Amino acid sequence: MPNAKSHAILLIMKKTILSGSTVTGDLTLGNYIGAIHNWKQMQNDYDCLYFLADLHALTVTQDPKILKNRIYSFFAQYLALGLDPQQNTIFVQSQIHEHAELNWILTCLTPMGYLNRMTQFKEKSEKNVKNINAGLYTYPVLMAADILLYQADLVPVGEDQRQHLELARDIVGFFDRAHAPGVLKMPEAFIPKSGARIMSLQDPTKKMSKSDDNEKNFVSIIDDPKKIEKKIKSAATDSDTVIKYNLENKPGLSNLLTIYSVLSGKTVAQIEADYAGKMYGHLKVDLAALVVETLAPVQLKYHDLMKNQDHLEMLMKQGAEKAKVRAAKTLKSVYDAVGLVRV
Ligand code: TYM
Numbered sequence: 001m002p003n004a005k006s007h008a009i010l011l012i013m014k015k016t017i018l019s020g021s022t023v024t025g026d027l028t029l030g031n032y033i034g035a036i037h038n039w040k041q042m043q044n045d046y047d048c049l050y051f052l053a054d055l056h057a058l059t060v061t062q063d064p065k066i067l068k069n070r071i072y073s074f075f076a077q078y079l080a081l082g083l084d085p086q087q088n089t090i091f092v093q094s095q096i097h098e099h100a101e102l103n104w105i106l107t108c109l110t111p112m113g114y115l116n117r118m119t120q121f122k123e124k125s126e127k128n129v130k131n132i133n134a135g136l137y138t139y140p141v142l143m144a145a146d147i148l149l150y151q152a153d154l155v156p157v158g159e160d161q162r163q164h165l166e167l168a169r170d171i172v173g174f175f176d177r178a179h180a181p182g183v184l185k186m187p188e189a190f191i192p193k194s195g196a197r198i199m200s201l202q203d204p205t206k207k208m209s210k211s212d213d214n215e216k217n218f219v220s221i222i223d224d225p226k227k228i229e230k231k232i233k234s235a236a237t238d239s240d241t242v243i244k245y246n247l248e249n250k251p252g253l254s255n256l257l258t259i260y261s262v263l264s265g266k267t268v269a270q271i272e273a274d275y276a277g278k279m280y281g282h283l284k285v286d287l288a289a290l291v292v293e294t295l296a297p298v299q300l301k302y303h304d305l306m307k308n309q310d311h312l313e314m315l316m317k318q319g320a321e322k323a324k325v326r327a328a329k330t331l332k333s334v335y336d337a338v339g340l341v342r343v
Pocket residue numbers: 018019020021022023030031032033034035036053056142143144146147155156157158159160161195196197198199207208209
């Protein structure tokens with residue numbers, strides 16, 4: 001058994017992991033497979049911080065009442081998916097004001113040309129033509145602040161966040177050159193080999209998104225079993241009958257095979273062999289059952305956690321206290337390096 005001192009040394013030696021999800025909709029199979037599945041696996045070997053990006057959610061119009069409920073719900077979804085609040089630091093972004101403060105320092109260092117290149121800004125502004133606000137534009141800088149505030153070594157994310165991670169690395173370079181090197185740690189993206197981009201069920205050429213207007217496009221982790229079955233059985237596939245992974249010609253089927261592979265732990269080749277001579281319908285029925293079975297304990301735990309808001313608040317508070325110590329330390333070094341006077 002490690003004593004308190006050796007436990008502290010072990011923690012110092014462990015690499016720091018940080019990741020989060022924006023509080024919109026409910027977490028989907030895409031979020032689970034592309035990100036949270038990995039977060040869960042990392043919690044034993046790393047010093048992990050996982051947070052709810054509620055400030056990021058404000059780039060689209062939010063109903064205050066719905067947002068508030070969703071923050072509790074997301075927190076419960078994280079825990080229900082297996083993130084342990086004792087082992088990790090799990091917290092809510094807006095409860096640590098240092099995120100917004102570091103965001104400002106970094107915003108003043110980030111050239112607009114870099115933000116103009118962000119593909120998510122282009123996609124999101126096309127979707128939100130009536131509300132193309134400055135927050136949507138500077139969103140990746142806040143994301144860099146989230147990461148750099150905790151001196152993260154690795155950031156486990158899906159493929160769609162790769163460009164934002166590259167920007168966070170560029171921003172470390174801007175800070176080093178403008179102020180002092182070594183104050184902010186250079187983070188690295190950790191993107192899974194399989195499942196980094198789970199696609200929409202009805203349109204497998206675009207990614208599965210929790211903020212999609214058409215709910216047939218995604219499976220939320222708290223969808224009831226009937227809904228899950230219906231959504232998976234009606235997933236768009238091609239008119240061929242051979243169950244074979246082919247991203248270009250069979251994107252819908254390939255997406256289902258990826259989901260099956262990550263959830264079952266089998267390789268795609270194994271699954272293809274199991275379904276040789278069978279129809280797409282067989283695969284869909286079995287996949288729906290696998291998803292329902294995987295999510296059943298998650299949903300049970302989720303509904304249980306949602307019954308006790310005080311308990312969730314207590315855990316949020318504990319997470320915020322742990323996160324705050326680290327965030328304040330980095331912000332102090334940043335303010336010193338920038339030349340701000342603190343009294
Ligand atoms: P968000 O909420 O869109 O997604 C959370 C995580 O899920 C991954 N993901 C997917 N992976 C595979 N297939 C999909 N269809 C899919 N959809 C989403 C995302 O890549 C992400 O890892 N900006 C971030 C939240 C954020 C953040 C951060 C993440 C804010 N600050 C700092 C890491 C570090 C976002 O909106 O993720």
